[in-house]
Amino acid sequence: MEDKILFEIKESHLDTGLRGFPVGTCGTSKVDPTKGLSYRGYFIKELARKRPIEVIYLLLNGELPDEEQFKQFHEELLTHYVDDPGLVKHLDSLPKNSHPMNWFISALNYYGMIHNTKDWRKDALKVIINIPTLVARIYQVYYGWERINPKPELGYMENFVHMISPPNKNPKLIDLMNVFDILHYDHGGGNLSTFVGKAVSSGHADMFESLIGAMCGLAGPLHGKANQECFRFIQECYDAIGTPDDEQVIIDYLEKLLASGKVIFGFGHAVLRVEDTRATILYELGKEISATDPYFNLALKIRTAGTKLLSQKEKISNPYPNVDAVTGTLLNAMGLTDSNFYTVLFGMSRCIGIACQIYHDRVTARNGKGNPIVRPKYIYTGPVR
Numbered sequence: 001m002e003d004k005i006l007f008e009i010k011e012s013h014l015d016t017g018l019r020g021f022p023v024g025t026c027g028t029s030k031v032d033p034t035k036g037l038s039y040r041g042y043f044i045k046e047l048a049r050k051r052p053i054e055v056i057y058l059l060l061n062g063e064l065p066d067e068e069q070f071k072q073f074h075e076e077l078l079t080h081y082v083d084d085p086g087l088v089k090h091l092d093s094l095p096k097n098s099h100p101m102n103w104f105i106s107a108l109n110y111y112g113m114i115h116n117t118k119d120w121r122k123d124a125l126k127v128i129i130n131i132p133t134l135v136a137r138i139y140q141v142y143y144g145w146e147r148i149n150p151k152p153e154l155g156y157m158e159n160f161v162h163m164i165s166p167p168n169k170n171p172k173l174i175d176l177m178n179v180f181d182i183l184h185y186d187h188g189g190g191n192l193s194t195f196v197g198k199a200v201s202s203g204h205a206d207m208f209e210s211l212i213g214a215m216c217g218l219a220g221p222l223h224g225k226a227n228q229e230c231f232r233f234i235q236e237c238y239d240a241i242g243t244p245d246d247e248q249v250i251i252d253y254l255e256k257l258l259a260s261g262k263v264i265f266g267f268g269h270a271v272l273r274v275e276d277t278r279a280t281i282l283y284e285l286g287k288e289i290s291a292t293d294p295y296f297n298l299a300l301k302i303r304t305a306g307t308k309l310l311s312q313k314e315k316i317s318n319p320y321p322n323v324d325a326v327t328g329t330l331l332n333a334m335g336l337t338d339s340n341f342y343t344v345l346f347g348m349s350r351c352i353g354i355a356c357q358i359y360h361d362r363v364t365a366r367n368g369k370g371n372p373i374v375r376p377k378y379i380y381t382g383p384v385r
């Protein structure tokens with residue numbers, strides 16, 4: 001069989017953060033620069049309003065389930081469900097003034113110590129079924145909310161929403177969380193958190209250790225924490241200029257931010273060259289569930305003003321909104337007002353996609369042998385003696 005050349009590496013590629021280098025294969029999802037995200041061949045638009053467990057089944061098994069398969073899968077998942085009281089004790093001991101992402105990473109570490117089986121499939125199922133409860137417990141302890149016990153029989157995100165009790169919880173939070181969860185599962189193999197998770201697992205660290213590495217990657221503001229930073233930037237923008245009818249006012253405000261060396265959070269992407277289809281879905285959902293929210297309305301205005309401004313900046317490869325452009329405004333409008341927590345919600349969902357990819361990397365790749373340990377080369381630039 002022909003061994004095709006996929007990519008030519010030049011010296012100038014060495015400082016691009018591996019941008020576009022093919023480094024392996026990914027069977028669960030694909031990011032096309034102009035068509036956006038698809039899972040197992042289905043565009044995200046076709047999946048966003050399905051039940052989360054259906055989409056997880058698709059990622060893991062390659063096909064959407066029929067009703068019987070759905071039921072069996074859900075029952076199998078529930079056999080791995082554990083609401084561990086030790087977790088709450090562990091959370092109670094964590095410093096309250098630290099970031100919720102640090103709590104999330106610590107909770108994954110605790111959970112892995114106690115519950116990991118070193119069986120890739122079982123551990124993927126454990127992650128899938130337990131992660132919403134784990135995150136809900138973090139919410140409860142971090143904010144001192146009522147420690148409502150789980151009711152997994154309510155449904156996947158339903159149980160999560162049931163367990164959290166922000167003071168002004170909007171009944172439409174469940175509509176948002178169902179879609180939010182599905183949109184954030186997977187984004188190819190090369191996004192930073194997934195890439196790190198896959199790399200860590202290639203050294204045969206266990207599922208939880210691999211996800212901890214991945215979540216440390218997600219915690220950076222240019223990656224997952226952009227959803228927190230983007231909402232803060234929208235709040236600051238609102239405080240400074242409100243929701244002006246004159247688009248130029250927004251453009252001037254953003255221009256000043258850029259000139260002071262700041263990043264316009266929620267815009268740009270390493271792969272996409274159009275508006276992120278996940279953002280498009282969220283803007284549409286926002287019009288249904290939070291049409292009168294002032295921050296959401298400002299985010300809608302920034303959607304066009306930001307794109308106009310960034311399109312004029314030659315160095316920016318993609319001037320369009322990404323998934324983080326609007327998630328914060330919607331979470332805030334539904335009652336989840338502390339943006340410090342937004343990256344944990346991203347992580348709750350992304351761990352599922354990464355767990356599915358790791359399962360395939362370790363168990364089905366190379367006819368069951370698993371992918372080899374990751375070991376790229378960095379070119380030595382130090383002195384020669």
Ligand code: NMX
Nearest residue numbers: 222223224226263264265266267268269270315316317318
């Ligand atoms: N605001 C200001 N500058 C930007 C932006 C932006 N939104 N996007 C790109 N640039 C700059 C970038 O910093 C780089 O500057 P320099 O050459 O001086 O280092 C230049 O434009 C070229 O970058 P690109 O090739 O367009 O983008 P790259 O692939 O390097 O980075 C991101 C992609 C997503 C890191 C970048 O667009 C960014 O920093 N965006 C804002 C943060 C954000 O929203 N991240 C979330 C991504 C999605 N996620 O959830 O992970």
Ligand code: MLT
Nearest residue numbers: 187190191192270322323
């Ligand atoms: C993601 O969902 O991981 C982001 O869009 C970043 C990426 O794909 O590089």
